[in-house]
Amino acid sequence: xxxxxxxxxxxxxxxxxxxxxxxxxxxxxxxxxxxxxxxxxxxxxxxxxxxxxxxxxxxxxxxxxxxxxxxxxxxxxxxxxxxxxxxxxxxxxxxxxxxxxxxxxxxxxxxxxxxxxxxxxxxxxxxxxxxxxxxxxxxxxxxxxxxxxxxxxxxxxxxxxxxxxxxxxxxxxxxxxxxxxxxxxxxxxxxxxxxxxxxxxxxxxxxxxxxxxxxxxxxxxxxxx
Amino acid sequence: xxxxxxxxxxxxxxxxxxxxxxxxxxxxxxxxxxxxxxxxxxxxxxxxxxxxxxxxxxxxxxxxxxxxxxxxxxxxxxxxxxxxxxxxxxxxxxxxxxxxxxxxxxxxxxxxxxxxxxxxxxxxxxxxxxxxxxxxxxxxxxxxxxxxxxxxxxxxxxxxxxxxxxxxxxxxxxxxxxxxxxxxxxxxxxxxxxxxxxxxxxxxxxxxxxxxxxxxxxxxxxxxxxxxxxxxxxxxxxxxxxxxxxxxxxxxxxxxxxxxxxxxxxxxxxxxxxxxxxxxxxxxxxxxxxxxxxxxxxxxxxxxxxxxxxxxxxxxxxxxxxxxxxxxxxxxxxxxxxxxxxxxxxxxxxxxxxxxxxxxxxxxxxxxxxxxx
Numbered sequence: 198x199x200x201x202x203x204x205x206x207x208x209x210x211x212x213x214x215x216x217x218x219x220x221x222x223x224x225x226x227x228x229x230x231x232x233x234x235x236x237x238x239x240x241x242x243x244x245x246x247x248x249x250x251x252x253x254x255x256x257x258x259x260x261x262x263x264x265x266x267x268x269x270x271x272x273x274x275x276x277x278x279x280x281x282x283x284x285x286x287x288x289x290x291x292x293x294x295x296x297x298x299x300x301x302x303x304x305x306x307x308x309x310x311x312x313x314x315x316x317x318x319x320x321x322x323x324x325x326x327x328x329x330x331x332x333x334x335x336x337x338x339x340x341x342x343x344x345x346x347x348x349x350x351x352x353x354x355x356x357x358x359x360x361x362x363x364x365x366x367x368x369x370x371x372x373x374x375x376x377x378x379x380x381x382x383x384x385x386x387x388x389x390x391x392x393x394x395x396x397x398x399x400x401x402x403x404x405x406x407x408x409x410x411x412x413x414x415x416x417x418x419x420x421x422x
Numbered sequence: 423x424x425x426x427x428x429x430x431x432x433x434x435x436x437x438x439x440x441x442x443x444x445x446x447x448x449x450x451x452x453x454x455x456x457x458x459x460x461x462x463x464x465x466x467x468x469x470x471x472x473x474x475x476x477x478x479x480x481x482x483x484x485x486x487x488x489x490x491x492x493x494x495x496x497x498x499x500x501x502x503x504x505x506x507x508x509x510x511x512x513x514x515x516x517x518x519x520x521x522x523x524x525x526x527x528x529x530x531x532x533x534x535x536x537x538x539x540x541x542x543x544x545x546x547x548x549x550x551x552x553x554x555x556x557x558x559x560x561x562x563x564x565x566x567x568x569x570x571x572x573x574x575x576x577x578x579x580x581x582x583x584x585x586x587x588x589x590x591x592x593x594x595x596x597x598x599x600x601x602x603x604x605x606x607x608x609x610x611x612x613x614x615x616x617x618x619x620x621x622x623x624x625x626x627x628x629x630x631x632x633x634x635x636x637x638x639x640x641x642x643x644x645x646x647x648x649x650x651x652x653x654x655x656x657x658x659x660x661x662x663x664x665x666x667x668x669x670x671x672x673x674x675x676x677x678x679x680x681x682x683x684x685x686x687x688x689x690x691x692x693x694x695x696x697x698x699x700x701x702x703x704x705x706x707x708x709x710x711x712x713x714x715x716x717x718x719x720x721x722x723x724x725x726x727x728x729x730x731x732x733x734x735x736x737x738x739x740x741x742x743x744x745x746x747x748x749x750x751x752x753x754x755x756x757x758x759x760x761x762x763x764x765x766x767x768x769x770x771x772x773x774x775x776x777x778x779x780x781x782x783x784x785x786x787x788x789x790x791x792x793x794x795x
Contacts, residue, residue, distance in 0.1 A: 199738070300701065
């Protein structure tokens with residue numbers, strides 16, 4: 198058993214199983230949420246539900262992250278707001294616009310797209326790692342967060358952190374052999390895929406649903422979301 | 423035959439002292455000797471004078487030692503490694519055969535054939551017992567009594583074991599002899615394995631590649647000749663001097679990788695500009711070999727320089743390491759649409775079931791207090 202074998206296992210059968218668990222798990226979670234039941238609301242609508250949902254997405258994804266100073270959360274705790282925002286932006290850039298990751302998407306979906314130059318993706322990865330460390334420290338010292346942080350929250354942070362760090366290290370050939378880091382990276386990704394449906398990282402999907410539902414609710418009452 | 427020293431042999435063939443010293447310099451270059459080794463030719467701690475140069479050390483060895491007898495076996499192979507070796511530039515095969523080594527047996531290069539050449543092999547194995555270097559090209563098929571590869575009615579395993587018994591060291595040249603190579607590719611019908619899977623009581627040096635870089639082979643042999651010891655090996659028994667860096671590390675297209683400039687197809691502008699071939703499936707980042715630094719055909723070029731991605735031919739099981747033109751980061755196995763659909767449906771069904779159970783449980787809870795009343 199050498200690193201090449203570990204890599205072949207982590208990129209091959211284990212990845213396949215992890216991806217299937219991920220798909221089944223997310224389907225299960227989604228169905229469970231839907232079957233919790235919808236609120237029966239007999240009040241006639243005063244505004245557009247679709248319009249409300251659209252504004253909700255617009256503000257949540259396109260406006261607040263780029264004009265954060267209008268938000269109360271930002272004024273109260275700018276470092277954490279920025280760290281959270283940059284972490285999500287970095288994750289998106291690395292996972293979607295990084296060449297190596299695009300090739301994964303291409304092999305799964307059958308089509309690819311243009312990617313960003315490595316130095317840009319690389320800096321975003323570094324920013325993401327620093328942001329994660331900031332959020333980690335914040336969880337350690339913030340009195341309110343300390344109260345609501347359990348093992349699952351630490352696991353969430355760790356399970357996202359390991360693929361980020363191993364990916365960064367392998368790109369820069371730091372300390373270990375490339376195939377060893379590649380193996381660890383892939384093993385960590387497999388663990389992450391299985392962990393997502395079991396954890397709150399599933400918000401990567403539920404976020405969009407809750408944004409839409411809240412937006413529709415606000416829209417119906419003709420209130421600015 | 424090997425009573426004369428190598429230098430005497432060369433002198434007799436008309437090699438001048440100046441040419442001999444040049445040749446010694448070439449060997450030093452091929453071995454990458456930048457400083458004195460810590461061991462001397464007889465294996466003891468080296469007691470060289472201060473300021474002693476590596477080339478002098480080589481010259482000393484060649485003028486005091488006899489030629490190294492070599493027995494070359496070809497098993498489940500394509501003779502590609504032999505073919506490549508005949509194009510070795512530094513030191514050339516001509517030099518190597520004529521001066522440094524005596525190839526006692528080689529199926530492809532021997533003038534004799536049939537039982538005559540087999541007899542010659544037997545005689546050589548007896549004469550040089552414990553001294554000869556055994557070179558193996560091609561994988562071994564040990565399953566089903568070895569019926570898938572026989573030479574002169576004997577199985578490849580049988581032939582290897584016999585020759586290995588009297589060898590001083592074994593050099594497995596090419597990916598097949600080292601790790602099983604093409605014959606071992608899935609589903610491996612002949613049960614092919616490399617030499618080190620079978621021979622554990624002799625030192626085995628792997629020189630994988632498809633074919634192995636000829637200068638690496640001659641370099642290892644020259645090292646054995648000069649120092650009488652084997653070069654430092656990595657965990658896969660490959661000489662560190664040649665397999666210490668990845669192809670990616672030393673690649674001339676590496677700056678384009680760093681800059682994110684990739685050829686998207688074999689005939690686009692990027693390909694014409696010589697950009698990185700990572701997206702076209704290059705396995706350079708995980709492939710340890712000297713291609714990018716030593717190059718081929720006398721330093722003329724190597725596959726990546728010529729516009730083709732690295733296949734990873736010096737790594738175990740490279741035939742099963744994903745498509746040659748598929749990006750290295752892409753998964754080796756991916757779920758089929760059917761499997762993904764089944765997982766989706768399965769998750770949904772379990773979800774609906776759990777929701778229904780929950781619902782039923784809630785209903786019965788609501789009814790229970792009423793029953794009590």
